[in-house]
Amino acid sequence: MKILVCIKQVPQKDAPLKLNEAGTWIREDVSYEVNEPDAYALEEALRQKEKHGGEVVVITAGPTRSQQVLREALAKGADRAIHLEDDRFGALESTNTARAIAAAIEGEKFDLVVTGLQSDDYGAAQTGVLLAEILGWPHATIIIGIEKTDSGVHLKRELEAGHYQFIDMPLPAVLTIQSGINKLRYATLIGIKQAKMKPMRKVSYGEVEAKLSKNLQRIERLYVPVKQKKTEMLEGTPPEVAKKLVEHLRNTVRVI
Amino acid sequence: MATVASPIAKSVAGGSFLIENRTPAEVFTPEDFSEEQRQIAETTSQFAANEVLPAADQLEAKNFEVTRSLLKKAGDLGLMAVDIPEEYGGLAMNKTTSAIVADRLSIYASFSVAFSAHVGIGTLPIVWYGTDEQKKKFLPKLATGEWIGAYALSEATSGSDAMNIRTRAELAADGKHYVLNGEKMWITNAGFADLFTVFAKIDGEKFSAFLIERGTPGLSIGAEEHKLGIRGSSTCPLILSDCKVPVENLLGEAGKGHHIAFNILNIGRFKLGAACLGGARNSLTNGIRYAKERKAFGKSIVDFGLVQEKIADSAIGVFVGESMAYRTVGMIDHALAAIEGDAAHSSREIQKRVEEYAVECSILKVWGSEMLDMVVDHMVQIYAGYGYVEEYPAERAYRDSRINRIFEGTNEINRLIITGWLMKRAMTGQLALMPAIAKLMEEVMAPPSFDDPNALDEPLVNEVGLLASAKKIALFTAGAASQKYMAALVDQQEVMGELADILIQVYSFESALLRAQKLSASSSTSAALAQAMVKVHAEHCFSAIETAARRVLAAVAEGDMLRTRLAIFRRLSKHTPVNTIELNRVVARAMIEAGRYSL
Ligand SMILES: Cc1cc2nc3c(=O)[nH]c(=O)nc-3n(C[C@H](O)[C@H](O)[C@H](O)COP(=O)(O)OP(=O)(O)OC[C@H]3O[C@@H](n4cnc5c(N)ncnc54)[C@H](O)[C@@H]3O)c2cc1C
Numbered sequence: 001m002k003i004l005v006c007i008k009q010v011p012q013k014d015a016p017l018k019l020n021e022a023g024t025w026i027r028e029d030v031s032y033e034v035n036e037p038d039a040y041a042l043e044e045a046l047r048q049k050e051k052h053g054g055e056v057v058v059i060t061a062g063p064t065r066s067q068q069v070l071r072e073a074l075a076k077g078a079d080r081a082i083h084l085e086d087d088r089f090g091a092l093e094s095t096n097t098a099r100a101i102a103a104a105i106e107g108e109k110f111d112l113v114v115t116g117l118q119s120d121d122y123g124a125a126q127t128g129v130l131l132a133e134i135l136g137w138p139h140a141t142i143i144i145g146i147e148k149t150d151s152g153v154h155l156k157r158e159l160e161a162g163h164y165q166f167i168d169m170p171l172p173a174v175l176t177i178q179s180g181i182n183k184l185r186y187a188t189l190i191g192i193k194q195a196k197m198k199p200m201r202k203v204s205y206g207e208v209e210a211k212l213s214k215n216l217q218r219i220e221r222l223y224v225p226v227k228q229k230k231t232e233m234l235e236g237t238p239p240e241v242a243k244k245l246v247e248h249l250r251n252t253v254r255v256i
Numbered sequence: 257m258a259t260v261a262s263p264i265a266k267s268v269a270g271g272s273f274l275i276e277n278r279t280p281a282e283v284f285t286p287e288d289f290s291e292e293q294r295q296i297a298e299t300t301s302q303f304a305a306n307e308v309l310p311a312a313d314q315l316e317a318k319n320f321e322v323t324r325s326l327l328k329k330a331g332d333l334g335l336m337a338v339d340i341p342e343e344y345g346g347l348a349m350n351k352t353t354s355a356i357v358a359d360r361l362s363i364y365a366s367f368s369v370a371f372s373a374h375v376g377i378g379t380l381p382i383v384w385y386g387t388d389e390q391k392k393k394f395l396p397k398l399a400t401g402e403w404i405g406a407y408a409l410s411e412a413t414s415g416s417d418a419m420n421i422r423t424r425a426e427l428a429a430d431g432k433h434y435v436l437n438g439e440k441m442w443i444t445n446a447g448f449a450d451l452f453t454v455f456a457k458i459d460g461e462k463f464s465a466f467l468i469e470r471g472t473p474g475l476s477i478g479a480e481e482h483k484l485g486i487r488g489s490s491t492c493p494l495i496l497s498d499c500k501v502p503v504e505n506l507l508g509e510a511g512k513g514h515h516i517a518f519n520i521l522n523i524g525r526f527k528l529g530a531a532c533l534g535g536a537r538n539s540l541t542n543g544i545r546y547a548k549e550r551k552a553f554g555k556s557i558v559d560f561g562l563v564q565e566k567i568a569d570s571a572i573g574v575f576v577g578e579s580m581a582y583r584t585v586g587m588i589d590h591a592l593a594a595i596e597g598d599a600a601h602s603s604r605e606i607q608k609r610v611e612e613y614a615v616e617c618s619i620l621k622v623w624g625s626e627m628l629d630m631v632v633d634h635m636v637q638i639y640a641g642y643g644y645v646e647e648y649p650a651e652r653a654y655r656d657s658r659i660n661r662i663f664e665g666t667n668e669i670n671r672l673i674i675t676g677w678l679m680k681r682a683m684t685g686q687l688a689l690m691p692a693i694a695k696l697m698e699e700v701m702a703p704p705s706f707d708d709p710n711a712l713d714e715p716l717v718n719e720v721g722l723l724a725s726a727k728k729i730a731l732f733t734a735g736a737a738s739q740k741y742m743a744a745l746v747d748q749q750e751v752m753g754e755l756a757d758i759l760i761q762v763y764s765f766e767s768a769l770l771r772a773q774k775l776s777a778s779s780s781t782s783a784a785l786a787q788a789m790v791k792v793h794a795e796h797c798f799s800a801i802e803t804a805a806r807r808v809l810a811a812v813a814e815g816d817m818l819r820t821r822l823a824i825f826r827r828l829s830k831h832t833p834v835n836t837i838e839l840n841r842v843v844a845r846a847m848i849e850a851g852r853y854s855l
Contacts, residue, residue, distance in 0.1 A: 016849050029781060068291070075295055186302055189334030189347055192295045 001054040001148065001171075003045040004105060006115040006127065007038040007073060009066035013120065024219050034069045037116025041177040043184050044146060045114055046077045052148055054111070055079050061089035061100050067200070074195035075187035081198070086205035093217040094126035101127075102134045103208040112153070113174045117142055125176070132174035139174040140167060144181045267594065268587050270612040271678050273763055274730060275692040280774035283767070284352070284586020286578050287775060293356055296349075300360035303333060304534075308367045315366055315488035316652075318480065320448045323370060323488070324404070331401020335361070336375050340383055344395035350589045351523075355530040355581060362534030365656035366488025372531060373444040373489075374398070376524050378405025381453045381465060381516050384603040385508035390467065394451060406449035408440040408494050409517055415442075416669050418517060419463060423456040423496060433500045434458070434466065436474070440494040442663075446477050447490030454496070455513055462511035466501050474499030485655035519607045522617045524664045526588070529620030530581045532628040532660060533574055539628075539653045540570045541852040543635040546642070546650075548848065557638070561837075564844035566634035571847045572789045573627040575855065579767040580623060584616045615677050618670040619760050625660035625667060632657045668749075671756035676746060678759065679738065693735035696728055700824045715776065715787055719769055719794040722831055726765060726801050729828050730758045733805040736821060740812040751811055754804040761804075765797040775855075782855045785846050788839045795836050802829050 011017060012031040020027050034042075045056045058073040060066050061084035070081035084100050092100065113135075118125035125141070132139030144164075145156030152170040158178055159165055187195075234241045234248075249256045268278070289297070307329060308315075314322045330336060338354045340346020354375075362368035379398045382390055382405075397403035414420040423438025436456050443452070452468045452475070468475055478493035508516055544567060547558035557563050591609040599605045610617075635650040636643035643650040661667045682689035714720060737751050745752060772786040809821050847853060 014851060016851075071291060072295060072298075186299045186333055187295055188332070189296055189299070189337065189349070192292055192299070193347060193349075195295075196292065 001048055001052050001111045002109065003048060003054065003056050004108070004110045004113045005038070005042045005045045005056060005058045005073065005078070006101060006113065006131070007042065007058055007060050007069045008035040008116070008119050008121075009033070009060065009062055009069045010035045010119055010121040019222055019224075023221050023223065025222060032065060032068065034072060035116050035119050035121075037118060037120075037177055037179045038069075039116075039184055040179050040181050041114040041116050041175075042073050042076065042078065043182045044177055045112075046185070047182060048112075048146065048148065049077075057082065057108070057110070059101060059104065060084065061092070061097055061104075063087045063090055066090075070200060071195055072187060074198045074200075075192040076185055077191060079198065081200045082203060083200060084203045084205075084208065088205050091215070092212070093215050094122075094124050095130050096212045096215060097127050098130035098134055099211050099213070100208045101131055103211040104203045111171045113137075113172070114143075115174070115176050117176045117178050128174055128176035135172070135174065137172050137174055138169050139176070140169060141176045142178045143175045144178050146175065267591060269687065270587075271615045271681060271687050273616075273766055274678070274727060274759065275688060278766070278770055280770045283583045283770045283774065284589075285771045285774055286582050287771075287778065288582075288586070289352075289356070293353055296353055297356050297360050299333060300335060300357050303330065303335070304361050304363045304367075308361070308364050312364050312366075312488065315364070318447075318488065318490070320490060323367070323490075324448055326367065327371065327374065327404060328401045330361075330371060331399070335371075336379070336401050337399040339375060339380060340395050340399045341391075344383075344391050345399040346395065351526075351592065352582065352585045352589050355527060355585045358527040359530040359534045359581070362531040363538040364488075365535060365653070365659075366486045368531055368534070369486050369489040369659070370404075370445055372524075372527060373407065374401075374405050374449075376527060377407035377520055378445065378449070378451070378453070380520050380523060381407070381507060382467070384519065384607065385465070385516050386467075387504075389504065390507065394467070398451070403450040404445055404448060405451045405453070406443055406445040407520075408443045408446075408452050408454045410442045411439060412441045412493075416666055418455075419514060421455055421457060421463075423454070424460050425456040425458045425464065425466065425501075427458070427503070428500070432503055434503060434506065436466065436468075436496040436499040436501055438496050440496070442481070442491055443494055444663075445490055446492035446494060447480060449490075452494065453507060453516075454494070455517060456496075458510050462513075463517075464510045464513040465507040465516050467505040467507050468496075468499065468501055472499060472501065484658060485652070486659055487655075515607070519611060521665060522610050522614055525617040525621035525670070526581065526584055526613075528660060528664050529577065529617075529624035530585075532624035532657075533577045533581060535653065535657065536570060536574050536577065536628050536631040537853045539631050539635045539650070540567070540574065540847070542649045542653075543567065543570070543638045544848055544851055546648075547638050548851075558848055561841070563638060564848070565840050566638055567847050568792070568840035568843040570631040570634050571843055571853050572793050573631055574853045575771075575786065575789045576764050576768040576793055577624055577627050579771040580616075580764055581620055583767045583770070584613060584620055587616070588613055615674050615759070616763065618665070618673045618677075619763050621660075621664055622667045622670045622674070622756070623760050623764055625657075628657045628660060668753070671753045672746075672749065674756040674759055675752040679734075679745060682738075683743070689731070689734070693731050696731045697735065700728075700732070700828070714773070716769060716772060716790060718831075718834065719790055722794050722798055723762075723765055723769055725828050725831065726762050726798055729801055729805050729825065730755075730762050732821075732824065732828065733758060733808045737808055737812050748811075751808055754808045757804045758801050758808075761797040761801050765794055768793050781846075785843065785855060788842045791834050792836045792839045792843065795833055798829070798831070805829075 009032045012033045015030040018027045049056050056078045057080055058070055058078045059082040060069055064085060067083055070083055074081055082104055084104055115128035129139055140155050140157060142158045143155055144158045147154040155167045155169060157165040234244045308326060311322050334347055335357050337346040338349045338357055342348045358372060361371055382394050398405055409418055411421050425434040425436045428435050450470045454466050454468050458464050474497050476495045478495060481491045483491060547563055548556055550557045588610055595605050632654045636654045639648055639650040642648045645651060681687035734755055738745055741748055768790050772790040775783045775786045809825060813821060
């Protein structure tokens with residue numbers, strides 16, 4: 001199987017976040033890491049390759065610093081990497097990110113594309129699904145098990161409340177992978193050493209720009225919720241107060 | 257040896273830090289780690305956090321099967337292959353990488369001791385002194401952790417005095433074996449090691465090393481010691497009773513075993529310094545987490561100044577320790593990378609280059625072990641009652657830390673090495689210490705002048721000046737002591753010890769300062785934090801240097817001579833202190849916000 005893994009670089013989970021001056025995103029001087037579900041997607045791809053042979057290619061869209069996630073993937077065993085390298089890629093909405101990726105892999109003929117379920121920063125859970133749409137391929141989300149069959153793949157999806165769904169799907173397809181599907185491997189020292197020798201193709205913004213549309217979505221303002229404390233006395237007989245309280249909790253505070 | 261050149265442009269003589277000035281661009285710092293080294297650091301940290309730490313209880317109970325399987329996993333990742341040449345199954349990476357692994361692995365001391373003994377004293381003697389056959393036979397197994405190594409030098413009656421061992425070797429009548437008799441003590445990994453490098457004197461005279469496989473008839477392993485700390489590591493005596501060792505297992509030349517014993521120690525010492533960093537970072541993380549949770553007087557205790565001071569102290573310890581350790585391995589790597597052609601494979605050449613930095617390696621060992629002791633002590637204090645019981649991590653870290661001042665040469669022995677080695681180089685003219693002292697004496701007699709005006713723009717201008725004064729005090733004090741005692745200084749151990757402390761402080765001060773200056777070019781938050789840490793550290797070093805210098809001066813002269821010297825000393829040590837209380841708060845707040853040591 002020839003598998004593409006989409007990987008995003010996100011701020012480290014425990015990094016203290018500070019807003020930038022414009023209040024539109026966080027400051028750049030944080031530590032970054034591989035988006036967690038993407039790490040599981042990569043691991044799954046590597047396991048499929050180990051079982052069935054083929055090739056694992058990793059791709060990311062983002063500034064120069066995001067090359068780090070590709071290096072890590074190469075160190076873990078991916079065969080080659082594609083970097084859509086430009087600061088502007090970081091600001092694209094999911095649709096355009098998917099368009100950029102689709103443009104970068106034109107002519108590649110993958111059997112399978114895997115992405116993480118969602119990103120730990122924006123959390124939109126869109127890119128994988130949109131990529132399937134653009135490629136005209138079927139997709140399935142929240143995957144926690146992949147088995148290759150003669151006709152395609154047999155998949156296990158996680159539903160709510162401990163329910164699962166099993167589906168069979170033809171290839172090529174796009175799958176978004178849930179964290180915890182497997183046990184992540186470490187990059188070995190020999191892998192890290194050899195990664196430097198593996199091919200990394202760079203794709204500039206200009207090369208894919210024609211395929212992108214105008215970003216319709218923009219972050220206006222990002223802020224930390226302000227803690228507020230307000231005391232309100234409810235008047236009336238106990239049954240009346242109880243009724244008002246329930247209404248309040250339901251309609252104003254919206255916790256029940 | 258495939259070493260990667262570090263970004264330092266200049267070769268630096270060992271010990272020269274006292275008489276020469278370095279620029280920030282000339283020192284290697286953690287900020288200079290390559291992408292590959294960062295990834296290796298990450299792999300090592302993850303392995304330590306996800307595999308080793310969760311097994312700590314089993315390891316503490318001396319379940320050595322678990323230890324062995326973790327060592328094997330470390331081997332599978334390649335962590336044991338860093339210092340081994342490629343032709344013997346190794347990765348032939350540089351010493352910086354090796355220090356990074358020691359640093360990041362050391363969040364649980366017992367395992368890191370087992371690991372370090374294996375990759376260091378257990379493996380390096382073969383890498384450096386083994387014949388091609390010996391290397392082929394043993395290194396591939398040691399590189400993967402299939403076999404574990406140990407090193408048996410110490411005996412019940414000779415530890416520091418290592419040349420005085422009693423274990424004997426005699427060549428058997430058939431000429432094919434040596435027969436060894438004696439007892440070794442305190443042997444790390446002995447309980448499960450497969451291969452021992454054992455030191456013995458051939459015919460009671462020729463100090464030599466032998467490779468002895470577990471199971472060799474006549475070799476038996478005694479009972480585990482009951483230790484204060486690192487209880488998850490194995491420490492046992494070895495008993496050699498007519499132990500028959502094939503002649504081809506003699507390591508290095510007969511009678512030259514002391515080269516092996518001493519050279520391996522230099523590497524061991526800088527790695528011990530690096531390992532102390534990992535331990536300190538981990539303790540600090542625990543301490544900060546606890547201090548945030550613990551409430552007293554209606555507040556988190558992390559809000560109290562005296563708690564913050566401990567956090568700041570510990571963080572500065574890590575920052576300074578990193579600066580010193582990676583500066584030193586950077587110098588070593590630079591020296592090793594400069595070896596050309598076939599000599600690059602010559603163990604003699606490699607050792608010569610490493611030995612050049614013997615003083616710096618000893619400084620790292622002493623400073624790192626004492627820094628870690630300070631940090632774990634602070635952590636017990638932050639946890640207080642909970643720091644005194646086994647259920648919380650502070651107690652174990654406190655016990656585990658103590659060994660670092662004892663093995664790899666006690667801190668006393670290392671202090672004597674620091675001063676003794678520098679003095680020896682000064683006497684032989686290898687290091688221009690005497691001319692520097694003479695120049696200083698001229699200078700101090702002349703009226704005061706202003707220091708380098710070019711430096712005035714620099715945010716750490718005060719510290720730059722203070723470092724210059726610190727070096728002058730060091731030279732002045734060393735000059736006074738050597739003037740009185742000359743070569744007999746070695747008999748004045750307390751003076752040697754104080755001088756070593758001055759040297760250690762100077763090296764730590766300068767390393768931290770250079771790193772902070774180098775950082776000034778980078779992101780503003782790290783740069784500002786590093787500056788704050790250096791300012792606090794500078795004050796600390798300076799007062800330690802002042803105290804030590806005063807003691808030495810008072811010990812080596814009296815009357816008018818003493819009075820004249822004290823007048824000079826006062827002039828050299830004159831400075832206005834900065835507000836370290838406020839700076840400590842800045843440092844502590846940054847660490848508390850990050851929840852760990854973070855720059
Ligand atoms: C847990 C553990 C693991 C160890 N692992 C190993 C191992 O794997 N292999 C191995 O070979 N050894 C090992 N050792 C031994 C260790 O290296 C020695 O304990 C150490 O070198 C000190 O020797 P000693 O205990 O005999 O102390 P001594 O040499 O008797 O020293 C006692 C005290 O006297 C001081 N002293 C000694 N000589 C001088 C001097 N000339 N001037 C001033 N002060 C002096 C010392 O600093 C110390 O304070 C280990 C020890 C321990 C506790």
